[in-house]
Amino acid sequence: MRLDDVAAVHRIEQLSFTTPWPAHAFEQELRGNRLARYVVARAGDTVVGFAGVWLMVDDAHVTTFGVHPDWRRQGIGRQLLLNLVELSVALGARRMTLEVRVGNTAAQALYRAFGFEIAGRRPRYYSDDGEDALVMTTPELTDPRLREIIADERERLT
Numbered sequence: 001m002r003l004d005d006v007a008a009v010h011r012i013e014q015l016s017f018t019t020p021w022p023a024h025a026f027e028q029e030l031r032g033n034r035l036a037r038y039v040v041a042r043a044g045d046t047v048v049g050f051a052g053v054w055l056m057v058d059d060a061h062v063t064t065f066g067v068h069p070d071w072r073r074q075g076i077g078r079q080l081l082l083n084l085v086e087l088s089v090a091l092g093a094r095r096m097t098l099e100v101r102v103g104n105t106a107a108q109a110l111y112r113a114f115g116f117e118i119a120g121r122r123p124r125y126y127s128d129d130g131e132d133a134l135v136m137t138t139p140e141l142t143d144p145r146l147r148e149i150i151a152d153e154r155e156r157l158t
Contacts, residue, residue: 001038001050003030008047009040009066016066018128036063037091039083041076051080053088053096060088062098065107075157077107081114082153089141089150096141099125099133111136114153115146 001009006026013020029036035056041049049067053060062084067076088096099122100107116136125133139146 001026001030001040001052003027005040005047005050006030009050012047012050012066012068013064015069019126021064037087038064039080039087041067041071041080043071049076049080051084053084053093055088055091055093058092058094060084060091060093060096062096065098077110078113078153079157081110082150082157085114085138085141085150094140094142095138097135097137099135101126102132102134108134108136113149115139115143115149 006023009026010020010023026038029038029052033054035054036052037055038050038052040047047068048071051065052063054063055061065077065080065084067080085096096116097119098111098116100111102121115138117138118134119137120135122133122135124130141147
């Protein structure tokens with residue numbers, strides 16, 4: 001993600017979440033958060049999805065993830081998640097974690113396909129409606145089973 005992608009990313013945020021991050025938050029992340037890494041998916045010159053992680057010690061924590069509604073169910077989320085996993089491996093992370101709404105079963109299914117498992121629950125995590133979040137985490141990123149999942153996903157997407 002580049003600074004000139006922020007407007008498009010923010011638009012996807014607004015279309016995807018009831019409490020979107022403000023645009024300046026992405027700018028701050030790109031300019032000053034040494035823990036943060038963000039990627040975008042493009043269709044031609046158009047940003048159609050984005051995702052980010054913070055590398056905290058040896059944990060890559062997925063901070064945000066979104067695909068424009070007009071581009072969902074086309075494999076873009078899969079590609080973004082594969083990119084985040086590969087980026088996390090390259091950064092030296094041992095595992096990945098994230099929070100996901102209890103009611104977001106589509107996202108949970110995608111995360112499970114990449115080896116994420118439920119590790120806990122955060123009651124009333126989301127400030128907009130008080131919905132609980134599931135904490136999901138991967139096994140060690142060097143685990144042979146997870147490496148096989150990553151290789152299979154890479155092959156599937158090429």
